Amino acid sequence: MLTIGKYTFQSRLFLGTGKFSSLDVQREAVEASGAEVLTFAVRRLNISDPNQPNFLEKLDLSRYTLLPNTAGATTVEEAIRIARLARASKLCDMIKVEIIADPKTLLPDPAATLEATKILVEEGFTVLPYTNDDPVTAKKLEEAGAHAIMPGGSPIGTGLGLLNPYNLRWIIEQSQVPVIVDAGIGSPADVVQAMELGADGVLLNTAVAGADDPVKMARAMRLAVEAGRLGFEAGRIPKKRYASASSPMEGLVTT
Numbered sequence: 001m002l003t004i005g006k007y008t009f010q011s012r013l014f015l016g017t018g019k020f021s022s023l024d025v026q027r028e029a030v031e032a033s034g035a036e037v038l039t040f041a042v043r044r045l046n047i048s049d050p051n052q053p054n055f056l057e058k059l060d061l062s063r064y065t066l067l068p069n070t071a072g073a074t075t076v077e078e079a080i081r082i083a084r085l086a087r088a089s090k091l092c093d094m095i096k097v098e099i100i101a102d103p104k105t106l107l108p109d110p111a112a113t114l115e116a117t118k119i120l121v122e123e124g125f126t127v128l129p130y131t132n133d134d135p136v137t138a139k140k141l142e143e144a145g146a147h148a149i150m151p152g153g154s155p156i157g158t159g160l161g162l163l164n165p166y167n168l169r170w171i172i173e174q175s176q177v178p179v180i181v182d183a184g185i186g187s188p189a190d191v192v193q194a195m196e197l198g199a200d201g202v203l204l205n206t207a208v209a210g211a212d213d214p215v216k217m218a219r220a221m222r223l224a225v226e227a228g229r230l231g232f233e234a235g236r237i238p239k240k241r242y243a244s245a246s247s248p249m250e251g252l253v254t255t
C-alpha cells in the first residue's frame, strides 16, 4: 500500500497519458498497467468547453486518481496558476509540480520548484514536485512540506534509465515521504532497478506510449514494479568478490 498525503494506492505505477498513437491504445495500455494514478498536462486538457475533444475521453475517470501536472510551466507563477486552475476545475487537489528550466534537456528548475512547492503546500494542495536527482534539493522539498518527492531517473522522454542510482538511493534513504522515480525510464529493467533501490513507485509515460506494443509494455511495467518491490522487500544477497559453492560440502553427514 502506498500512501501520499491523504491518498492511498495499491499500485505503485503512475502512468502518463500523453503520446499514445490513439485513445483506444491509451485506454488499453492504462488498463494493462494496473495504474491507479494517471497524470496529464493541465495545459493540454480542454477544461473550458466540454463539447470539444478531450484526450482523456475514452477513460472511465471514476476508476482513477488524476494527478494533474504543470508541464509547460517555466516559472513559479505559471505553475501556481495551473495548479489553481486544476483544483478549481475539480480535477484533483493533488498536483505534480513540473517547472522546466531548459527546453533542450527539459530538466527541472529546483529553486522555482521549491518556491512553488512552499506556496502550494500552504494553499492545501497535495504536492508532488518533479525534481532532479540532487539529495539536497530533495531534502529541502520535503522540509517545505512536499507529500512525495519525484526525482528524475534521466531527462524526460530519453529512455536512458537511472543515470545516478547512487543519488537516488540517498534520496530514498533520507526521505520520510514517498519517493517516486519519475522520467527517463526506458524499459522494465529500469523500473526493477528503481524499485529494488527502494523507490516507493515510478512514474513513466514515453516507455509505454512509444513501445512497439504499448499494451504489452504496460503489462511488463506493471510486473516490473511488482517484481522490483518484492525483491526490495525480500532483501537481496550482498555482492561478493569471490565465489562460494551453491552446494557447500560443509556440514554434510559422512559415513
Ligand SMILES: CC(=O)[C@@H](O)[C@H](O)COP(=O)(O)O
Residues within 6 Å of the ligand: 015, 016, 017, 018, 039, 040, 069, 071, 155, 156, 157, 158, 159, 182, 183, 184, 185, 203, 204, 205, 206, 207
Ligand atoms: C507524463 C509526465 O509527467 C512526464 O513529464 C514524466 O516525467 C514522464 O517522463 P517519461 O515520458 O520519460 O516517462
